[in-house]
Amino acid sequence: MAGIFINYRTGDGDQAAVALDGELLKVFGKSRVFRDRRSMKEGTDFPPELRRELEKSTVLLVLIGSEWLRLKDERTGRRRIDLAHDYVREEIRTSLEQRKLVIPVLLDVDSVLPAADELPEDIARLSQRQAARVRVPYLPTDVKPLIKELRQHVPEKKRSRGSGKGREGGGGTYIEKAERSVIAQRDGVYYENAPVAPAEPAGRVRFADPANPAKPKSAKSTKSTKSAKRKGAS
Incomplete structure (x- = not known):
């Protein structure tokens, strides 16, 4: 060898x-x-x-x-x-x-x-x-x-399957010391390849909390808000 x-x-x-x-x-x-x-x-x-x-x-x-x-x-x-x-x-x-x-x-x-x-x-x-x-x-x-x-003279060691960086096998969480690809956005931070968040119920949208951009908050849809105003005015 x-x-x-x-x-x-x-x-x-x-x-x-x-x-x-x-x-x-x-x-x-x-x-x-x-x-x-x-x-x-x-x-x-x-x-x-x-x-x-x-x-x-x-x-x-x-x-x-x-x-x-x-x-x-x-x-x-x-x-x-x-x-x-x-x-x-x-x-x-x-x-x-x-x-x-x-x-x-x-x-x-x-x-x-x-x-x-x-x-x-x-x-x-x-x-x-x-x-x-x-x-x-x-x-x-x-x-x-x-x-x-x-490396030109000696083979590198074999890496086990599924040993890629970023996630623990089957857990869906990030390994603490793994390198993360981070994309900065205006209202927060997105981790590339992160687990997808569950879909929001119909009629609701997500907004970033100005006091804490990393913690979104829920709000009623614009349509629902307008309807409420019209109802209160009648």
Whole structure:
């Protein structure tokens, strides 16, 4: 199944990975977006599961923060990216070898795409990929161009039938947060596609209450009013 694999560095892009994951889930669904800590249950054999999910994916998003290149391994003192079995490096290398779409995603204003000579040789080609910039404080806006690109490679999630905006199924009422198409009129407001009001009894018409335009009031027809006046005058 075509999907998106989120690659990030612990200690550099954790929060961004969670936030971006949430935005992508809205469009593509859980089955097509993989983020390790959400997608894998407790007790999962980590390395083989990562490889299986990476194999199924068509896009690798490489999240790069300001410390992505500099973070070091506490035990050896070496940069994590230089370690042969670093998960971030392995996922990038595998995706490049398999000719997947690899998109660097710069997370901070001061984040830059590493140059080829700053990267291990087996992932140096990452420096040649066009990068996207997604800042967490501006995520809803920044993520739109990225999602537009991803739609060309990954199917969107299926929407259930009858899940259109505006009404609850069978209730005839509006969902509070749904977008409403409003047409302003002189004497009040009309909600497009609203339930039709019951027909008025014959001989009666509806007028807007000047004190409260949204609350109509009833009045006798003009013909009835004139008849009453003539009767009173006779």
